[in-house]
Amino acid sequence: MKRMLYYMERDFRRWLRGRVNVLSTLILPAAWLIFVGLALPIRFTDNYLDFIAPGILVLTMLGASLQGGSLLMFDKVLGYLQKFLALPAPRESILFGKILFITLRGLIQATVILAIAILLGANFLNPALIASIYAVLFIFGILLSSVMATIALKVEDHDSYAAINAMVSMPLFFTSSALMPYDQMPGWLAAIARLNPVSYAIDAIRDLQAGVFPATTLLGLLIGAALVLLVSVMVFRRATV
Amino acid sequence: MDTAFTYLKIGSGRSSSLATIETSGLTKRFESLVAVDHLDLAIDREIFGLLGPNGSGKTTTVKMLTTLLIPTEGDATICGYSVTKDPLAVREQISYVPQDMAVDPKLTGRENVIFFAKVYGVPRPREVADEALAMLDLAPRADDLVRTYSGGMRRRLELAQALVHDPAVLFLDEPTIGLDVAGRRRIWEHIIALKDRGMTVFVTTHYMDEADHACDRIGIIDHGRVVATDSPAALKASVCRDIVSIRADGPLPGGLPEGVAFLGRTDGEFRFEADRGDEMGPVLSRAFARAGLAVRAVSVRQPTLDDVFLALVGESDDTEAFDDRRFRRMLRRR
Numbered sequence: 001m002k003r004m005l006y007y008m009e010r011d012f013r014r015w016l017r018g019r020v021n022v023l024s025t026l027i028l029p030a031a032w033l034i035f036v037g038l039a040l041p042i043r044f045t046d047n048y049l050d051f052i053a054p055g056i057l058v059l060t061m062l063g064a065s066l067q068g069g070s071l072l073m074f075d076k077v078l079g080y081l082q083k084f085l086a087l088p089a090p091r092e093s094i095l096f097g098k099i100l101f102i103t104l105r106g107l108i109q110a111t112v113i114l115a116i117a118i119l120l121g122a123n124f125l126n127p128a129l130i131a132s133i134y135a136v137l138f139i140f141g142i143l144l145s146s147v148m149a150t151i152a153l154k155v156e157d158h159d160s161y162a163a164i165n166a167m168v169s170m171p172l173f174f175t176s177s178a179l180m181p182y183d184q185m186p187g188w189l190a191a192i193a194r195l196n197p198v199s200y201a202i203d204a205i206r207d208l209q210a211g212v213f214p215a216t217t218l219l220g221l222l223i224g225a226a227l228v229l230l231v232s233v234m235v236f237r238r239a240t241v
Numbered sequence: 242m243d244t245a246f247t248y249l250k251i252g253s254g255r256s257s258s259l260a261t262i263e264t265s266g267l268t269k270r271f272e273s274l275v276a277v278d279h280l281d282l283a284i285d286r287e288i289f290g291l292l293g294p295n296g297s298g299k300t301t302t303v304k305m306l307t308t309l310l311i312p313t314e315g316d317a318t319i320c321g322y323s324v325t326k327d328p329l330a331v332r333e334q335i336s337y338v339p340q341d342m343a344v345d346p347k348l349t350g351r352e353n354v355i356f357f358a359k360v361y362g363v364p365r366p367r368e369v370a371d372e373a374l375a376m377l378d379l380a381p382r383a384d385d386l387v388r389t390y391s392g393g394m395r396r397r398l399e400l401a402q403a404l405v406h407d408p409a410v411l412f413l414d415e416p417t418i419g420l421d422v423a424g425r426r427r428i429w430e431h432i433i434a435l436k437d438r439g440m441t442v443f444v445t446t447h448y449m450d451e452a453d454h455a456c457d458r459i460g461i462i463d464h465g466r467v468v469a470t471d472s473p474a475a476l477k478a479s480v481c482r483d484i485v486s487i488r489a490d491g492p493l494p495g496g497l498p499e500g501v502a503f504l505g506r507t508d509g510e511f512r513f514e515a516d517r518g519d520e521m522g523p524v525l526s527r528a529f530a531r532a533g534l535a536v537r538a539v540s541v542r543q544p545t546l547d548d549v550f551l552a553l554v555g556e557s558d559d560t561e562a563f564d565d566r567r568f569r570r571m572l573r574r575r
Contacts, residue, residue: 079339088361
């Protein structure tokens with residue numbers, strides 16, 4: 001499992017060298033937080049920022065994870081992945097390294113968003129709350145980045161990956177409980193939103209905000225992450241390039 | 242090159258009754274296409290060059306031997322380990338340098354090599370990386386970003402990466418493609434030095450002159466079948482003997498030396514075929530002089546691997562219409 005850390009270390013070195021990337025991934029969630037969180041006239045709550053902040057935190061993880069698959073695609077197009085697959089190191093260490101990097105990078109970005117949210121006046125200043133939010137985001141990040149890394153392994157090139165990414169990202173966000181509570185949604189949207197894994201993560205954070213332990217949503221996320229990881233490991237073990 | 246390497250032990254004491262690489266009936270089919278057809282090879286502590294036209298099955302063969310593709314039929318062993326039954330053990334013994342320049346441009350040369358040493362689980366990754374870099378003459382530029390490296394340097398960096406775990410077998414897919422003349426020569430010098438240390442090198446290439454110069458043995462593959470395997474010299478000898486051309490005026494003198502066959506005459510140039518052209522040239526020249534003919538020029542042309550290749554494979558490639566979808570499918574499956 002040490003090898004997983006070496007793969008991760010490599011991606012961190014690369015990431016920190018590309019300074020534009022570090023910044024660009026933060027723009028979208030920050031914009032949501034400021035322009036929607038502060039400006040949207042909403043009637044169902046008097047503190048929309050508090051309501052939307054969990055959604056934006058999860059959106060940050062979502063964006064980071066979706067973008068993360070392209071790292072594997074990059075290795076594949078470069079021919080680097082072929083070398084990795086011919087290494088004696090267990091192949092899942094490539095997968096775990098990528099997942100860990102993507103998730104930790106997402107958490108770093110989420111930290112910045114969390115700081116902005118707190119500065120804007122959202123009520124998050126509770127160490128236990130923040131720690132449990134990180135735990136939820138971590139599980140969610142693993143779930144999604146594992147899916148995206150496996151998709152990247154299977155699809156042909158950057159274009160196909162970008163197409164899948166575009167197809168998945170916005171619908172996942174808009175059909176979640178990020179922007180409004182279930183009782184404010186039209187019935188059909190609420191039905192979709194209750195199935196959406198993004199809602200699971202958001203609802204878990206909202207429960208934590210309200211001081212409730214989100215047992216069911218957390219369990220749902222954990223089971224989802226475990227299943228997806230299992231499938232991904234199998235796909236990676238059998239990968240031929 | 243012969244400095245003592247403390248941490249990097251290339252070719253350190255191996256012995257086995259089996260040849261390092263052995264294939265028996267190795268076959269790969271993609272639907273109706275037979276990419277590799279019952280390959281039987283035995284390769285041991287030498288530079289083995291696999292030559293063939295595009296799409297002849299070279300890369301598919303390498304991918305099967307490096308456990309990246311599962312054979313449809315047959316098997317191969319690397320250092321006694323089967324590629325189908327024991328792929329992990331095979332991967333411990335080999336290094337694979339694919340055709341694309343697979344180095345990370347955003348890392349420095351040293352970081353690239355250290356990364357591989359760590360992933361291979363080498364005990365002292367930093368020291369091993371330093372030595373591998375020194376061995377490939379990359380030490381002075383080791384801390385520059387690979388983005389700034391030339392093509393030749395990137396290739397050498399790939400070789401350095403491939404050496405960190407002291408592999409018994411090195412697979413190189415088109416190692417000199419896209420390099421300038423000096424870069425190519427340098428890569429081959431390094432490859433030959435590795436063989437001299439006891440490593441088995443399996444290389445695919447399009448460049449006949451390079452294969453002729455560097456490979457101990459050559460296999461020529463066409464439509465997935467190996468049509469010939471031998472040393473470059475033996476292959477060349479099998480195709481045709483040396484051609485001696487003599488420019489002189491007058492009729493063909495009588496009493497030709499033994500073992501020389503007269504081929505024909507065009508515009509005052511006599512052409513002969515002989516076993517040792519370099520020795521027969523002067524002999525023939527003296528025979529001409531004795532007959533009172535003024536010899537104006539003597540030239541000897543030895544057959545090249547190009548001749549061998551064309552004789553065995555022909556120029557028949559690209560006869561089929563280019564089927565884009567099939568091509569893409571093949572690329573994907575390779």
